[in-house]
Amino acid sequence: MQTLTRTRQHIRELAQANAFEELTHFIDSLEAQWLQAAPGECPAYLDAAKGHMLIDWETQIGKDLTAVLQAWIDACPNAYHPHVAMAFHAFDRATHIRSFAVAPEVTEDRWLGAAQACEVAAAHLLQAMNLSPRPVAAAICMIKICAHFDEPGWLSELFKGQPARWRPADQAEAQVRQEAAEHLHRYGLQVLAELPQALPALLPARDVHEFERPQDYWLLRAMAGFPNAYEAMQTYTAYLRPRWGGSYEEIDGLASGRLTDGWSEAHRNGLRWVILDDQFDLPESDEHDRIADWQAVFQDWSQRELRPLERATLLAREAAFRRYSLSDNAGAMALFSASVEHYPDQSWVGDIGEPFWSLAYLAVNQLAPDPQQTFKTVIERLCDTPNYAAACALRAAGHQFGLWGFERSGELADQWLATAAKRQSGRDGYGFDVLDVPLMLWGANLHPVAYFLYQRFAELELPNAPAALYDLHRGWLHDTPEQYLDEHKADYWLKRAAQMGCKVSKYNIARDRMSSGEDLSDPVARVEVWGQLLEALGDERIDGHVNLHLGILLRRYGEPVDHEQGLAYLYTVFDHAHDWVAARACAEIGLAWMEGQGAPRKNRFAAMQWVSRAMQIKPDSEQIQEIAWCIFNSHNRLLSFLTGITAFLFKGKFSRGELPPAALTR
Incomplete structure (x- = not known):
C-alpha cells in the first residue's frame, strides 16, 4: 500500500503540474518493471495505466479526468499510455452509463450510450497499439470491453477485411441518439466522429471462433506479448463466473491450462480464487450443514x-x-x-x-x-x-x-x-x-x-x-x-x-399531518399532503405505506372524482408483505364498500369480507378493530347478528377482484 500510495501521489503531482512528458516516462518505467516481474508481482503498473490516479476523486469527477487525459494526449501525441488510460476511462464510464440495474431495466439510451463509450475506448486502443511493440495493457482493456459488453461491430468488420461501417447509433431513433450523447457529454466524452479504417499491423488474423468470443483473441494477444500477464488472465477469469454465462469448471480449466505453463501453483490458485470469492457468503449460526461445508472449504484452501x-x-x-x-x-x-x-x-x-x-x-x-x-x-x-x-x-x-x-x-x-x-x-x-x-x-x-x-x-x-x-x-x-x-x-x-x-422523511411529514387532526377537507391542505406523498414514491422500502396513505387521503378527503383513484391505490397494497399495510388497506377497502365512497356501490357484505381479512392479518390493531366494530355494528350483539344476515341475503353479484381472495396465505 505504501508503494501504491507513493505511486498515486507522484502521478497526481505530475498531472497537476502538467508535466506530461515526465508522466509518460514514469509510467513507461513502471511498464518495464512489470514486464520483468513474476506474475502479479507489480500491481502498481496496471493501476497507473488505467489513469484513475491522475485526479483526486474526493474533489474531482469523471469529466475532470477526461480533460486531463485529453491534455496528456495533446502534449504527447506519440505516447502509448495516454491512449490506454483514456480507453480504460471510457470503458469505466460505459459501465456507469449502462447503470448497475438488471439488464431488462436498462433503457435504450443507456445501452446506446454505453456502446458509444466503448467505441471511443476501442478507437483509442487501436491507436495505442500502433504506438507500442507490446501493447499488453491495451489488450487487457479490450478483454474487458468484449466480455462486459461486446466488441464494436465495426471492429469485427475490420478483422473480416471489410470497411468499418456498423455502428449501434445507426439503428436508433433520433431521440435515443440525443439522450445517449448526453450521457457521454456528462463525462466530457464525445461520440466517435470517424471510425478507424485499418487495424494495427502487429495484430494477426483471427480464427473463426474468435469472432464469436473476441475476448479469447485479445487474451491470446496479451499473453503473446507477456506470458506472465497475470492481470490479463485475472481479467478474463472474472468473466467466466456463472453470472456472466461461464462456470467454475471453466475457471479451473483455464488455471490448469497451457497459458499458465511455468507458473507456480500459488499463481494458478490465484486465478481459482475467483471461485471462492464469488461464492463467499456467511451462514447463519443455525445453518449447521452450511457451516460444515464452509469449514471444509476453509480447510481445503x-x-x-x-x-x-x-x-x-x-x-x-x-x-x-x-x-x-x-x-x-x-x-x-x-x-x-x-x-x-x-x-x-x-x-x-x-x-x-x-x-x-x-x-x-x-x-x-x-x-x-x-x-x-x-x-x-x-x-x-x-x-x-x-x-x-x-x-x-x-x-x-x-x-x-x-x-x-x-x-x-x-x-x-x-x-x-x-x-x-x-x-x-x-x-x-x-x-x-x-x-x-x-x-x-x-x-x-x-x-x-x-x-x-x-x-x-x-x-x-x-x-x-x-x-x-x-x-x-x-x-x-x-x-x-x-x-x-x-x-x-x-x-x-x-x-x-x-x-x-x-x-x-417526506412520507413521515405527510403521515404525521394526516394523523394530527388537520382538516384535510380543505383543498389547499389536501393538495399539499397529496404532493408530499407523491414525492415520497420511488423508495421500495416505503412505497406500500405511501400508496396506502394516498388511498386513505383521496378516498376520505378527496373530491368525488378522487374517490375511485383512492380505492385503486388501496387495492394495490391489500396483499402487501408488511402486515400493517395490508391489514389497514383491507379495512379501508371495507369502509369504502360500506360507505359507497370510491366503491361501485354500497355493500355491507363486501365491507364485512374485507374487514374480516384485515382482522385475520392484524387482529391486535386497535384502528382495525374500530373499523370492524363500525362495519359489523359490534356495539350491539343482536344488531351485529342481524346486520350480518341482511348483508348476506342482499349481497348481490361482484366482479372479479371486488372481493378479497378466498384463502389468506402470508
Whole structure:
C-alpha cells in the first residue's frame, strides 16, 4: 500500500503540474518493471495505466479526468499510455452509463450510450497499439470491453477485411441518439466522429471462433506479448463466473491450462480464487450443514499453495466466518491479526462490507482483546484506499474521543469526517455505508460517539443523516436514553431531511399531518399532503405505506372524482408483505364498500369480507378493530347478528377482484 500510495501521489503531482512528458516516462518505467516481474508481482503498473490516479476523486469527477487525459494526449501525441488510460476511462464510464440495474431495466439510451463509450475506448486502443511493440495493457482493456459488453461491430468488420461501417447509433431513433450523447457529454466524452479504417499491423488474423468470443483473441494477444500477464488472465477469469454465462469448471480449466505453463501453483490458485470469492457468503449460526461445508472449504484452501494476498484474504474471510457463524470472537480476532500481519504492501481486504464489518463489530463491542491494535491498523490502511468511507468515519470517531488507540484530535476528526462524507457520496448500499457506523456504535451503547457522527454527517448534508437524527430523537433507535428524546429536534431534522430530498422523511411529514387532526377537507391542505406523498414514491422500502396513505387521503378527503383513484391505490397494497399495510388497506377497502365512497356501490357484505381479512392479518390493531366494530355494528350483539344476515341475503353479484381472495396465505 505504501508503494501504491507513493505511486498515486507522484502521478497526481505530475498531472497537476502538467508535466506530461515526465508522466509518460514514469509510467513507461513502471511498464518495464512489470514486464520483468513474476506474475502479479507489480500491481502498481496496471493501476497507473488505467489513469484513475491522475485526479483526486474526493474533489474531482469523471469529466475532470477526461480533460486531463485529453491534455496528456495533446502534449504527447506519440505516447502509448495516454491512449490506454483514456480507453480504460471510457470503458469505466460505459459501465456507469449502462447503470448497475438488471439488464431488462436498462433503457435504450443507456445501452446506446454505453456502446458509444466503448467505441471511443476501442478507437483509442487501436491507436495505442500502433504506438507500442507490446501493447499488453491495451489488450487487457479490450478483454474487458468484449466480455462486459461486446466488441464494436465495426471492429469485427475490420478483422473480416471489410470497411468499418456498423455502428449501434445507426439503428436508433433520433431521440435515443440525443439522450445517449448526453450521457457521454456528462463525462466530457464525445461520440466517435470517424471510425478507424485499418487495424494495427502487429495484430494477426483471427480464427473463426474468435469472432464469436473476441475476448479469447485479445487474451491470446496479451499473453503473446507477456506470458506472465497475470492481470490479463485475472481479467478474463472474472468473466467466466456463472453470472456472466461461464462456470467454475471453466475457471479451473483455464488455471490448469497451457497459458499458465511455468507458473507456480500459488499463481494458478490465484486465478481459482475467483471461485471462492464469488461464492463467499456467511451462514447463519443455525445453518449447521452450511457451516460444515464452509469449514471444509476453509480447510481445503488453507492447505493450498497461495500468494500472500490470497493467504491473508483467506485468513480475514475465515475470521469473519468465525465471528458471525461460530460466535468464536477470540479465534476471529486472532485470525484478523494474522491477516493484517501477512497482507502485502501494507494494505488490507478492500471489499465493502465483510470482513471489515466483522472486525469493526468485534472491536466496537469489545468482544475480544486486541493487543496488537489490529482494528486501528486496518482502519489506517483502508483510509489510504480511495473508496472506504466507513473506515474514515471510524477514524474520525477515534480521533474525536480517543478510541482504539487514535490520538485525541478534533482537527483530525473534522478532516476524516469530511473525507468520509465525500467518499460516501453516491455509493450507498454496498455493504458498509458511513451511516452504518453510528448505528453500530449506538448498538454498542457508545451513544455520545454515535450521536456525534449522526449530527456531524447531518451538518455535512450527507443524505439520510438528518432522517437518522429524526429517528434518534423520536426514540426509535434501540434503547434510546431519555436525554436524547426531543420532539422539537426531531421535527427540525425531519424537515431538513425532506428538504434534502429524503423520500422517507417526506412520507413521515405527510403521515404525521394526516394523523394530527388537520382538516384535510380543505383543498389547499389536501393538495399539499397529496404532493408530499407523491414525492415520497420511488423508495421500495416505503412505497406500500405511501400508496396506502394516498388511498386513505383521496378516498376520505378527496373530491368525488378522487374517490375511485383512492380505492385503486388501496387495492394495490391489500396483499402487501408488511402486515400493517395490508391489514389497514383491507379495512379501508371495507369502509369504502360500506360507505359507497370510491366503491361501485354500497355493500355491507363486501365491507364485512374485507374487514374480516384485515382482522385475520392484524387482529391486535386497535384502528382495525374500530373499523370492524363500525362495519359489523359490534356495539350491539343482536344488531351485529342481524346486520350480518341482511348483508348476506342482499349481497348481490361482484366482479372479479371486488372481493378479497378466498384463502389468506402470508
